[in-house]
Amino acid sequence: MNSMQLLRKHCAALLILFAASLGLVGCKSVTSNDTVDYKSAGAVRGPNLSYPPDLITAQADRRYIVQDGSATMSEYNAAVKKSVQTRKNVMTGIPGMRIARDGERRWLVVEKPAPELYPQIKDFWQENGFLLVIDSPSTGIMETDWAENRAKIAQDFIRSAIGGALDSLYDTGERDKYKTRLEVSKPGETEVYITQRGAIEKCTTDSTGSCISTIWTARPNDPELEAAFLARLMERLGMTQEQAKAQVAAPLGPKTPKAKLVQEGVNTAHIEMAAGFDRAWRDTGLALDRSNFTVEDRNRANGVYYVRYVNPKDLGDTKGFFTNLFSSKDDSSLKAKKYLVVVKAAGDNSSTVYVQDADGRPENTAAGLQLLTLLTEQMSR
Structure with a gap:
């Protein structure tokens, strides 16, 4: 203590x-x-x-x-x-x-x-x-x-x-x-x-x-x-x-489960939702809000959330993180990365959610899979 x-x-x-x-x-x-x-x-x-x-x-x-x-x-x-x-x-x-x-x-x-x-x-x-x-x-x-x-x-x-x-x-x-x-x-x-x-x-x-x-x-x-x-x-x-x-x-x-993580390869995945675009957009936004994401901007017409995410594993030890949190150091010390979370209608009652990097390319990495997993967990609660 x-x-x-x-x-x-x-x-x-x-x-x-x-x-x-x-x-x-x-x-x-x-x-x-x-x-x-x-x-x-x-x-x-x-x-x-x-x-x-x-x-x-x-x-x-x-x-x-x-x-x-x-x-x-x-x-x-x-x-x-x-x-x-x-x-x-x-x-x-x-x-x-x-x-x-x-x-x-x-x-x-x-x-x-x-x-x-x-x-x-x-x-x-x-x-x-x-x-x-x-x-x-x-x-x-x-x-x-x-x-x-x-x-x-x-x-x-x-x-x-x-x-x-x-x-x-x-x-x-x-x-x-x-x-x-x-x-x-x-x-x-x-x-x-x-x-x-x-x-x-x-x-x-x-x-x-x-x-x-x-x-x-x-x-x-x-x-x-x-x-x-x-x-x-x-x-x-x-x-x-x-x-x-x-x-x-x-x-x-x-309570009805509406989200399913579909893994296509080692780090290639997407989320399938048994919901039309409006509900999928809403549920994705709520999942982002309740997770460790910051929504910087969004474009509903294009189905895109522009987000920033800090992976706790990138922060080092907890004491070091506390120091960074309350210091006046540049925010880049938090190692936040930018992503696009894309919601697309796949039918009247189905939608798909993808993660892309800041340049709009598929985020087929371990980080992308982790983000989709976090979002799926939140959507299924």
């Missing part, structure tokens, strides 16, 4: 003893009624190695970074509040807003053009305690930094007694980040997709089973967190809380 964690544990133990002397330890612990209450990692001054690696987006393109983490959370929240109060285009309600679904996937359909929705959704994430590391109106993509869901921490009397000044002693050991993508499905109508990625802190042990250090590893996607934020976004755009919750809570359809 590292020195910072030991310090936290020792301080927490002393505080518990102090609280016990006040007769507080015997009180029953209760959890928060809210399921989401995030505290952004980006508000911490300087490098903070207790947060998981981004693996692609936070340092992928500094053109999109809108907050460098030099402000405290209170300063940042005050600025966001002022910005929201002075913004004149806050919507009071949107007719025709609804939740669409396909199996276990949900997304929001809004009868408004994407340029009108984008600033509202940007405000929404900032109001919910997130900093944005990608803010790209031209592509309709925004992504939050890693943040901790403080609602998972027990709200007991001890924590209430010590107050917010020592709040950092409590840690869930989990972090989340969210990506939002706006797609224009037809003139005057926009589809809004929210996807979550999670990380969890795990111990590495020695031969005796003792925890000697911790590392951050990916944890499974949580559709319920995505649904919670879809409901909150609907409220932000003018729907009542009851209406939003009812739409999100409607029963999901049956």
